[in-house]
Amino acid sequence: MSFGAAASAHRGRRLAAEAACPCGRRDFGSCCGPVLDGQAAETPEDLMRSRYTAFALGDARHLVDTWFPGTRPDDLTIDPDTEWMGLVVLDSDTASDGRSGRVRFRASWREGAAREVATMEEDSRFVRRVGRWYYVDAL
Numbered sequence: 001m002s003f004g005a006a007a008s009a010h011r012g013r014r015l016a017a018e019a020a021c022p023c024g025r026r027d028f029g030s031c032c033g034p035v036l037d038g039q040a041a042e043t044p045e046d047l048m049r050s051r052y053t054a055f056a057l058g059d060a061r062h063l064v065d066t067w068f069p070g071t072r073p074d075d076l077t078i079d080p081d082t083e084w085m086g087l088v089v090l091d092s093d094t095a096s097d098g099r100s101g102r103v104r105f106r107a108s109w110r111e112g113a114a115r116e117v118a119t120m121e122e123d124s125r126f127v128r129r130v131g132r133w134y135y136v137d138a139l
């Protein structure tokens with residue numbers, strides 16, 4: 001019997017509540033920790049931050065769970081060699097009907113033998129369904 005990739009995906013590491021959250025906003029226990037443990041994100045930015053933190057902690061399950069089913073990849077693996085270095089949220093907004101939102105951010109990481117820091121900037125789209133935000137895609 002198989003429950004598929006979504007059910008078997010790894011939950012990753014957890015940090016102490018008072019540790020600095022990988023997303024850089026405040027301590028883990030009052031930032032991304034509760035969202036990683038299943039609490040609904042209040043805003044698109046909160047969800048985006050929790051997804052960055054999920055990459056940093058190896059929580060593939062959270063990434064799958066918060067990806068809109070229509071755009072979710074069949075398979076998702078997190079490269080354990082990638083070290084996430086930081087997140088900067090540049091801009092975010094929620095539509096007046098509360099059902100969609102966008103977050104523009106810059107994330108940096110390093111990987112491979114050289115460990116050179118790389119940076120990406122993305123404008124992500126989110127939708128809210130039955131009280132929960134989902135990542136849709138990047139513009």
Ligand SMILES: [Zn+2]
Pocket residue numbers: 021022023024025026028031032033049050053
């Ligand atoms: Zn956080």
